[in-house]
Amino acid sequence: MPIGLSCPLPLAQYPKITMAHGGGGRLMHMLIDELFTTAFGKTEEHDGATLEVEGGRIAITTDSFVVKPLFFPGGNIGTLAVNGTVNDLAACGAVPKALTAGFILEEGLPTETLWRVVLSMAAAAEVVGVPIVTGDTKVIEHRDGNGLFINTTGLGMVADGVSIAAGRARPGDRVLINGSIAAHGVAVMSVREGLKFESDLKSDCAPLAEMVQRLLTAVGPTAVHVLRDPTRGGVATTLCEISCAAHCCVVIHEETVPVADGAMGACEILGLDPLYVANEGKMLIIVAPDSADAALATLRAHPDGKDAAIIGEVVESPQGRVIGRNTFGGERVLDMHSGEQLPRIC
Amino acid sequence: MPIGLSCPLPLAQYPKITMAHGGGGRLMHMLIDELFTTAFGKTEEHDGATLEVEGGRIAITTDSFVVKPLFFPGGNIGTLAVNGTVNDLAACGAVPKALTAGFILEEGLPTETLWRVVLSMAAAAEVVGVPIVTGDTKVIEHRDGNGLFINTTGLGMVADGVSIAAGRARPGDRVLINGSIAAHGVAVMSVREGLKFESDLKSDCAPLAEMVQRLLTAVGPTAVHVLRDPTRGGVATTLCEISCAAHCCVVIHEETVPVADGAMGACEILGLDPLYVANEGKMLIIVAPDSADAALATLRAHPDGKDAAIIGEVVESPQGRVIGRNTFGGERVLDMHSGEQLPRIC
Numbered sequence: 030m031p032i033g034l035s036c037p038l039p040l041a042q043y044p045k046i047t048m049a050h051g052g053g054g055r056l057m058h059m060l061i062d063e064l065f066t067t068a069f070g071k072t073e074e075h076d077g078a079t080l081e082v083e084g085g086r087i088a089i090t091t092d093s094f095v096v097k098p099l100f101f102p103g104g105n106i107g108t109l110a111v112n113g114t115v116n117d118l119a120a121c122g123a124v125p126k127a128l129t130a131g132f133i134l135e136e137g138l139p140t141e142t143l144w145r146v147v148l149s150m151a152a153a154a155e156v157v158g159v160p161i162v163t164g165d166t167k168v169i170e171h172r173d174g175n176g177l178f179i180n181t182t183g184l185g186m187v188a189d190g191v192s193i194a195a196g197r198a199r200p201g202d203r204v205l206i207n208g209s210i211a212a213h214g215v216a217v218m219s220v221r222e223g224l225k226f227e228s229d230l231k232s233d234c235a236p237l238a239e240m241v242q243r244l245l246t247a248v249g250p251t252a253v254h255v256l257r258d259p260t261r262g263g264v265a266t267t268l269c270e271i272s273c274a275a276h277c278c279v280v281i282h283e284e285t286v287p288v289a290d291g292a293m294g295a296c297e298i299l300g301l302d303p304l305y306v307a308n309e310g311k312m313l314i315i316v317a318p319d320s321a322d323a324a325l326a327t328l329r330a331h332p333d334g335k336d337a338a339i340i341g342e343v344v345e346s347p348q349g350r351v352i353g354r355n356t357f358g359g360e361r362v363l364d365m366h367s368g369e370q371l372p373r374i375c
Numbered sequence: 376m377p378i379g380l381s382c383p384l385p386l387a388q389y390p391k392i393t394m395a396h397g398g399g400g401r402l403m404h405m406l407i408d409e410l411f412t413t414a415f416g417k418t419e420e421h422d423g424a425t426l427e428v429e430g431g432r433i434a435i436t437t438d439s440f441v442v443k444p445l446f447f448p449g450g451n452i453g454t455l456a457v458n459g460t461v462n463d464l465a466a467c468g469a470v471p472k473a474l475t476a477g478f479i480l481e482e483g484l485p486t487e488t489l490w491r492v493v494l495s496m497a498a499a500a501e502v503v504g505v506p507i508v509t510g511d512t513k514v515i516e517h518r519d520g521n522g523l524f525i526n527t528t529g530l531g532m533v534a535d536g537v538s539i540a541a542g543r544a545r546p547g548d549r550v551l552i553n554g555s556i557a558a559h560g561v562a563v564m565s566v567r568e569g570l571k572f573e574s575d576l577k578s579d580c581a582p583l584a585e586m587v588q589r590l591l592t593a594v595g596p597t598a599v600h601v602l603r604d605p606t607r608g609g610v611a612t613t614l615c616e617i618s619c620a621a622h623c624c625v626v627i628h629e630e631t632v633p634v635a636d637g638a639m640g641a642c643e644i645l646g647l648d649p650l651y652v653a654n655e656g657k658m659l660i661i662v663a664p665d666s667a668d669a670a671l672a673t674l675r676a677h678p679d680g681k682d683a684a685i686i687g688e689v690v691e692s693p694q695g696r697v698i699g700r701n702t703f704g705g706e707r708v709l710d711m712h713s714g715e716q717l718p719r720i721c
Contacts, residue, residue, distance in 0.1 A: 049714025050570075051441075053607025056713050058616070075469040076603070077436035080531055084430035089422035089527055091475035095397075095513045103402070121423040122441075127439035131526045133479070140667045165526075167441045168718065172518060179524035180511075182437055187425055261399025270404075367402050368395025372514065 033104040036144035038065045048136040060166060064078055064144060068151040069130070069161040078156040086187040088123035088347025093180040097373040099146065102216045103231030106179055107149035108317050108375060109309060112236045114256040119238040119312065122245060123185030130164040135176030148309040149316070155348065157236045159183075185238075189374060190250040195274035197254040201229055203321035204279060205314040207240065207334040208233070209287035210264055213307035215295045217374055230291045235310030241330045247327040248320040255315035260375055265304040265363040268351045269315055278350045281341040304319035304353070306365060307374045309311060315343065380533030382490035387674045392484040397514025399611045415476070415507040423614040424508035426473055432533040433468035439526045443719040445492065448562045449577030452525055455655060455721060457499035457507075460529040460580045462604040465584040465658065468539040468591060471503055476510040481522030492523060494552065505529075506525035521694060531584075536596040540611060541620035543600040549667035550625060550687040551660040553586065553680040554579070554612055555633035560652035562640045563720055576637045581656030586677045594666040604654070606721055611638035611650040611709040612640060613659055613698045614687075622667040624696045627687040651712060652701070653720040661689065 038059065049056040072209045094110045104112075111128065118125045118349065134143065154161050169176070212233040219228040237258070244252055255275075259267040264286065268279045281304075296303050310333065316324045321339055328334030351363040384405065395402040415506065440456045450458075464471045476496065480489065500507050515522070558579040583604070591599055601621075605613040610632065613672040614625045627650075635648045642649050656679065662670045667685055674680030697709040 031501075036392065039427050047714070048718040051607075052712075052718060053710040053716025054714045057607075058711065060456060076463045077434050077469075079432050079434045079469075082428060082433050083671055084428060087433075087530070088423050088425045088430050089473060089475060089528075089530060090509055090522075090525070091477045092511045093477040093479050093513045093526060095479060098530055117422045121425060123423075127435060128618045129528055131437045131439040133526075134441050151558050159548060162438055165438045165523075169524075170718075176516075178479055178513075178524070180437065180439060182435075182475055182477075182526075183423075184435060184530070202632075205521050211569075259402075266399055276470060285459035314668060319490075334426040347693070366398075368393070368398025368400045372394040372398060372516075375513075 036066045036141055038063060038140055040140055042086060043140050045140060046134045046136060046168060046224050048141065049167050050137050051166055053135065055167035057128050057166060064147060065164060068147045072300045078247050080162065088118055090117035090121065090184040091180065091182040091312045092117060093178060095178050095373050095374050098220055099142065099177055101232055103151050103218050104234035105142055105146055106177060107146035108234050110179040110181045111153035112234050112309060113187050114181040115236040115238050115373060118183045118185040119241040120256040120258050120345045121187060122191035122256060123187045124242060125159040125183055125238050127162045127184045128154060128159055129182045130161050131180040132166045133167045133178040134166065136168055138175065138177055138266045140163045143177065157238060159375035186248065190246060190248040193253060193256050195255055195257060195271045198271050198275035198315045198343045200256065200276055200277055200343050200345045201318045202254055202315045202343040203318055203339050205316065205324055205328065205337060206338040207266060207312050209289040210308050210311060211292035211296060211303035211306035212289035214374055215292045218299065218371055226352050228291055228295050230289060233308055233310035235333055237310065240333045241312065243331060244324060244327050248316060248336040252317045253314065257313045259311055260307050260309060261312055261369050263307055264313065269365045272349065273349045273353050278344045278347050278352060279341055279345055280352045280354055284356045285338055286340045287336050287338055302372050304363060305370060320364040328368050383413045383453060383485055384486055386486055389486050392480045392482060392514060394482050394514050397480065397512055401692055403512060410493060414493045424693035426508065434464055434531040435466035435531050436463035436467065437526065437528040438463060438721060439524060439721050441524050442563060442721050445523055445567055447566050447578055449643060450580035451494035451495050452523060454499045454580050455704045456525040456527045457496050458580050460527040460586050461503050461582040465527045465587040466601060466602040466604050467531065467533060468537035469503040469533045470588060471529055471531045471584050473508045473530045474500060474505055475528045476507050476600040477526040478512045479524040480512065482514055482517040484521065484523055496683045501502060501561040503584060511553060512691065534596065536590060540597060541601055541603060541617045544617050544621035544623055544661045544689045545634055546601055546689050546691045547664045548624055548661045548689040549664055549685050551562060551662065551670055551674065551683060551685050553628065553658050553674050554682040555635040556654055556657060557638035557642060557652035558635035558654040561638045562721055564645065564717055572655065574641050579656035580653055581679055583656065583658050583679055586679045589677060590673050591669060594669045595719050598663045598666035599660065602702065603659045605657055605659055606653050606655060607715050608652055610659065611697060612711050615711045618697050619695045620627065622694045624693050624698060624702055625687055626698045628649055629699045630702045631684055631686045633682050633684055639691060649714050650709060651716060655721065
């Protein structure tokens, strides 16, 4: 996939996506054959792909992306669609093997915008070393001329002995995170219409499958109990899911949670709690207590985990609760909010 | 999945989908835990699923569905999403093993509408015997209060010896179809705003994987060269794809192509050619010449193939062309149109 390649469709002739680009005919085939195939490589068939696998456990995960705006500091909907799905595979303890890409385009979307997104996806997939094997394109009527939704489904293989599940958190387990939080949410908000504020913050959007595999190798697959990427709803909401699934309590030492430079100030301006802000390059990792130090060292030795920290532990009760504890011994319940503070963050 | 079950969410309290239903918090979890889990069964984790497979060839296919209106005679967007993806797996010669479901909901969508669609998906998946193993929900801003897009990705296993590809069509091969065409397109058009005309026609929306497996068993996997479901763009466009991929010509004897009762009249009113109208329960099957009669008999013995017909053959040239021949010896080139006659058919 040649990075920086200009759009292979003649933009003067096709400056914008039309309904016919989703109609199954010549224009859709041109879009597939020239634009998608140039970026993603030739797939064997239009409507499906096949791949050889060894017997074992397959992980499958799917995500639709509707982030607004399409481009934000540190990424765009395309990098998000690839990395988000790769990270969901990573959270299953899986090695990514294949991605699919389903596009819903809005009539009037600039063809150049689509090309930039598709090229970003191809580059992101190349970083992970995972092919985009098949896809689909639909077009819906004009809305604001900037609509693009992407669904990516990921397929991965889970090695023997790996058994990751939210329900596997046990009292005594330690909670780690691979770096500072709240960058993605604040970066997207910083370019939202009507929400312009000064920030140099970039989204943390990154693929974490390789880091997770290194961790599983270093501490042994059975010592890693839970992996979960805290996207929508942030760290607090994800830990609520885990405490509910495992019928236990998670205690977070709030001062140990690294927050991205600049995110705290932005959160104060916007009235947000960084623990509830979306991340796209973070993994919550719950490990057996005697593996916590080894896990931390492994994470810190990896570029995507250099700011990793142990941020809390699992205790017996109150079941289904997440408690935030501060340096002065104060406590608060980190409950699940009804929704995200700002919609369309991913 | 209990068919006819009433919506498990309290409709008085949550009559419509809100942005918070896609926000990752409490309302989204309620939607997943009560609505989706009731219909699809419990998945092991929110963000992914794992399944054991034997070694071999996996087929993977993805499709987004944006059909408008959501409900039409003979089906709805949910049945379409399941059967469409099952049929793409069938077109790979695969036995479906798992589906994923990604929902993009519009703020304001009646919760009851979502429930009816989800229940239809569960019922359609049950007919095929394929589980919906994982999913995703996003919400976008209000548009016309009736927006719902579904992406389904399908995973299947391809048996040894099966080698289906558009490029495998060979001169001499026969072209079969499992029944009458144009029902889906006309059924959807019949309820389109501004296009109301009398028609009792129902969409042919149906899952074809089981029929295809029976065919592969009956005539042997190597005799079946191409399988392709003629959806958007219809039979003519799909055959154009095949003739291009295989560098050959497909000749269709137009009078042998079965057209759904009532579809011809509707097509005349609307100025459409049934050969270009979308189908959702049809498969184009290209087989070795000496297997054509056995293939036809096998199809006709199946409920979804009782009106099957041999409709043409593959010849050497002109390469990349599809020729329609009539009873009087007249010929026309069936070229690919630029788009679908009417958008958002699937």
